[in-house]
Amino acid sequence: MAKKYQAIETKVHWLTWTAMGLIVAALIAMLIIIQPSEKDVFYSSYFSVTTDADFAKKLPEDNKFQMIKSLENGFLSQGLYEKAANDSQLTIVYFGEPNETSASAIANVYARLYGASRSSIPVPVSDLYTALSDEGVAIYYYEVKLDAVNDLVTSLNEKYEDADMVITTSPFVIAFLNGKVVDYTVVNGENIPRLMMEFYDEVLASDAVQALI
Numbered sequence: 194m195a196k197k198y199q200a201i202e203t204k205v206h207w208l209t210w211t212a213m214g215l216i217v218a219a220l221i222a223m224l225i226i227i228q229p230s231e232k233d234v235f236y237s238s239y240f241s242v243t244t245d246a247d248f249a250k251k252l253p254e255d256n257k258f259q260m261i262k263s264l265e266n267g268f269l270s271q272g273l274y275e276k277a278a279n280d281s282q283l284t285i286v287y288f289g290e291p292n293e294t295s296a297s298a299i300a301n302v303y304a305r306l307y308g309a310s311r312s313s314i315p316v317p318v319s320d321l322y323t324a325l326s327d328e329g330v331a332i333y334y335y336e337v338k339l340d341a342v343n344d345l346v347t348s349l350n351e352k353y354e355d356a357d358m359v360i361t362t363s364p365f366v367i368a369f370l371n372g373k374v375v376d377y378t379v380v381n382g383e384n385i386p387r388l389m390m391e392f393y394d395e396v397l398a399s400d401a402v403q404a405l406i
Contacts, residue, residue, distance in 0.1 A: 218225050232382055238291035238297055240333040250312045251304035257327075258303070258334045261286065264348060268360060273335060274352060277369035283321075283402060288337045288345070289364030289380075298364045298380040299334075304390035306332065318391070321397040324406050349374075366392065370401045 236254055245251070255327070266270040276284050287302055290293035308318035322330060337345050339362065346360045356374035358367070366389075369376040376399060378392045396402055 196226075205384060208277045229298070232258070235260065235336075239296045239299060242291055242293050242299070243296035245300055247312045247314075248252070248296065248300050251300040251309045256303060257307065257332055258287075260332065261313070261333045261335045264345075264352075272362055273333075276331075276333065278372040279369075279373040281405070282328070282370075283325060283375070283405065284333065284369040286333045286335050286341075286367050286369070286381075287329065287364060288335045290336055290338055296327065298385055301334070301385045302364075302366055302380060305386060306330075306393060319393045319397075321393040321402075322363070324397060325402075329405060337363055341390070366395045373401065375399050375401050 224272065235258070236252075236256070239252070240248065261273050261276065262270065263272045264274055266275055273286060276286075285306070285404050288298055289299060304312065304316045306322055308322075309316040342360065346358060350356060350358055353372075353374045356387050358376070358377050360377070361381055362379060362381070364381075365377060365379045367377040376396050378391065380386065380388065382388055
């Protein structure tokens with residue numbers, strides 16, 4: 194009986210197994226290629242809920258946002274605390290989740306930093322970005338649900354004791370440099386563009402950023 198089974202097995206040529214393996218590998222590679230990236234999911238999630246006709250002009254699809262998933266470092270990924278410890282680059286983090294309110298806020302947060310020349314009302318590049326450029330400032334996105342804001346802010350205040358941040362809702366923005374909170378703001382109100390313009394001016398005027406310049 195054993196000889197009979199062995200005879201059957203030898204009829205499958207090794208090239209057949211190789212071909213099968215290559216097909217499986219190709220299918221896996223195809224799935225990886227067609228899978229949308231985290232950045233693509235982020236953008237489409239906001240684009241699908243915005244009511245701002247200038248959204249794509251204020252926040253283009255090829256924007257400079259980088260994703261942060263956690264406070265601490267993860268497997269092959271840096272957490273917020275490590276990013277915030279950078280002493281040669283200002284770290285700006287936008288905290289929010291995809292909804293209509295946050296979509297309006299994030300577009301203006303981005304445009305007031307990097308400018309939006311094609312918007313219906315052109316937005317100039319901020320003095321903060323002009324002073325620091327891409328080498329001196331980076332912007333990140335941290336998704337946080339509204340019911341998780343209090344716990345997140347508590348953790349941040351425990352880490353950055355001198356900040357004493359009072360934040361009870363999202364979206365909000367925090368600027369970090371050299372392991373410290375430079376400034377923060379909750380992004381709400383009737384005039385978010387002006388709020389963010391003033392915020393970036395205050396960050397630029399801070400001692401920490403002036404020392405970096």
